[in-house]
């Protein structure tokens with residue numbers, strides 16, 4: 564008796580891509596194929612049951628919810644996300660080549676684009692393709708908060724995203740309102756973003772110094788005349804009229820009452836352990852946030868970590884410092900992870916104690932792709948200004 568020949572051959576294990584790729588989609592990673600298949604499967608499945616615009620809303624979304632086995636509310640959000648992709652043709656084609664977008668990312672895209680003018684969609688299309696194009700190996704896939712931020716930064720330039728009707732405001736665009744509810748009152752102020760950031764910094768600094776709440780700090784500063792000194796870093800490419808305020812987006816410096824001090828930023832090295840204010844500002848502009856994946860702590864509230872410890876010969880230079888929040892700094896101090904930093908590209912390569920690794924790109928305004936983005940947006944705005952509904956043309960003009 565002979566055993567039948569074994570003619571089942573195992574397929575070769577998938578190999579790591581030679582070029583850049585996003586970590587969860589690495590075909591040689593533990594779940595790479597499955598993440599791609601999941602996203603592809605969802606995309607194809609929902610297109611089989613997607614309602615058409617003429618359908619009865621209630622019946623259509625109830626059927627979609629039943630078919631997808633989700634709540635009606637979720638079905639509606641998924642519909643808006645997927646249907647809106649038809650107006651982002653480059654992103655849709657890009658997605659079908661690499662399956663980058665899961666249902667949550669699609670929902671966020673749909674929500675962010677509700678009511679957005681068709682003339683702006685190509686800007687968002689381009690920006691999202693850039694966002695979902697990896698430039699390094701094992702790069703962290705941009706999450707929903709990154710998607711939201713990238714879209715919001717474009718919309719802020721064209722729309723007044725606050726809920727106030729213009730007639731509620733003073734002639735200078737500001738508004739001051741006090742509402743009473745029994746024992747409590749609510750102050751609601753609409754004001755210039757740079758001024759607001761400075762006031763917020765005063766309150767935050769005073770609260771931290773006195774270990775009290777932000778509200779208590781504000782009361783103390785105003786009623787008791789306590790004093791703090793703060794600096795708000797606003798970043799401006801040389802020769803451009805636009806400036807960038809982290810967490811806010813593109814701003815002008817025409818409306819602030821603050822004293823403006825200009826400082827040239829660049830890579831820098833100093834003696835001693837403590838980084839200078841200029842180094843901190845440079846790293847804020849380069850890193851944007853804490854450099855661990857998905858961490859959204861702004862770089863200005865993060866610690867500056869010497870990659871090679873100062874006591875071990877590490878320099879206090881922008882090439883040896885990155886922004887890491889307290890929580891993630893502790894993980895490094897406890898030796899649960901470590902990192903390598905490439906000062907040329909700004910990429911950080913995180914190494915974990917279980918032997919895995921991932922790369923994170925810099926997210927600050929100075930990082931190359933954002934600088935390009937801003938410049939492109941400015942060019943497009945100048946070229947198409949007659950197409951775009953600018954609420955206050957004299958304030959958002961980039962032509963001079």
Ligand SMILES: [Zn+2]
Pocket residue numbers: 853854855858859860887888889890891
């Ligand atoms: Zn962090």
